[in-house]
Amino acid sequence: MSEKEKVSEEVTETNEVEESTVDESTEETEVVSEVDELKKQLEETEDKFLRARAEIANITNRNRNERELLQKYRSQDLGKKLLPVIDNLERAMNSEVTDEQSVSLKKGVEMVLESLRQALKEEGIEEIPATGVAFDPNLHQAVQTVPASDDCPADTIVEVLQKGYKLHDRVLRASMVVVAQ
Template sequence: MNEEVNEQTDIDTEKTEEVPETDAMNETNSTEGATEEVLQPEEEDNYAVLQAENEQQADQILRLQAEIANIQRTNARNQQNITKYRSQQLATSLLDVIDNLERALETEVTTEDATALKKGVEMVLNQFKAAFESEKITAIDPLNEPFDPNFHQAVSMMPAGDGQESNTVIQVLQKGYVLEDRVIRPAMVIVAE
């Protein structure tokens, strides 16, 4: 009989032990469920933060790409201008030479030797002009044209003569030159009042 009582006590103990374990498991499960519910809003917040950061980085990438494209366009334009106006400095240096050659041709000669020399100077001047034309450098010779401050530099004003309109170039003191669309040197002129 003692054995039966001991067996029954063992069974009751097992039942008692099982019940608290089951309750403990239920509590653990309910705690885990509560933890999941608490984590879900945090995960949503984390997701929203990550999504906002992703959008911000995507926007930053687009802006940087646009900035790079602008830099590339600017560099291409600068390179074109360098190529287009590459001969400007040399041309500016040679303008005085052309002016002097033109002045030399204006002198009157009487001897045969002087005439031959003048012919040689004229050939040199023509070569300079041909070289300038090949580099798209053209002269500004605005005699009897309206005064344009973009291309002309007025040295003085004189009263208009017969048949001359006011604000017209009546004398060119020094020719101007243009490279492509850029003025290398404006023409020095006298303008009618």
Template sequence: MTEENKHVEESTVTEETAVEETVVESEEETVDETIEQTETDAKKDELAELKAANAALEDRALRLQAEISNMQRTNARDRQNAAKYRSQSLATNLLEVVDNFERALTTEVTSDDALTLKKGIEMVHGQLLSALEREKVTMIDPLNEPFDPNFHQAVSTMPAEEGQATDVVVNVLQKGYQLDDRVIRPAMVIVSA
């Protein structure tokens, strides 16, 4: 082998080695780029997951705040109603007493002792009505007013007299009462038909 052939052979080997090294370096760079791309994609996926979890937590926090606010409003309204209608049970129980006083006052008396007793009953009846009014319990006495099923309970009807409108209260059998805007006992009435 001549020097020249040796040189050519070495040159060929060197070129082949250089080409192989370039291919290996190129493959290593591709692998490195792939690894970097995979790591970047993994970080992007993790970031997207964290953002989605954060958005879900923020939504849940807003919903819980709204629920707490609704509960507070409901609780405040319930407390106001409890204070507003605290007298309802007592007033309902006392209405029978008022009815009995009114029945007693319709009795005709002639003796002085009976008149004195009736006067005492009138005073107690007045005090009881005043106490109920202070608690915002008011009487529903709908005589000659249009029938309203929200405030009246019709127990009977009567034919309307000439010139009289229909659906008008013509007789009150039992007065009704309301506490503020709540009816605690509707008036029992007879209505014209």
């Protein structure tokens, strides 16, 4: 082989090696690019998954809290409707009786009133303490004021005109009171 042919052959081999190197680097670049794209998609999918999981946990907690509140205050409407009944039974207890039949009737009313109070207590409905207590506008409604004295310091409840009741920490009806001023 002549020198010229040898050089030509070397150039051809070099070109083939360069072409194969270029083809390999192009393929590697494409593979790397595809891997990067897949990693990005995986990260996005994981992020969406974690956000969805957190949202489900939030919804579950919110529903549990709402159910607990509904359970805790389920007696609120019934309690509000029964408060006038208690007031009327207490008025009946304060009436004067003279004959034996009236005494018997009063005893029956007393038993009904006591069982009603017990049932309300079991549901979490309690009377708001008022007489002799410091006035609290969240629990009491002042309908009248009287001058303060040595016996009754200022902002103290002197008399209860209508009892107030609360269900756990909610006021069903504020106490109507007379306050020393």
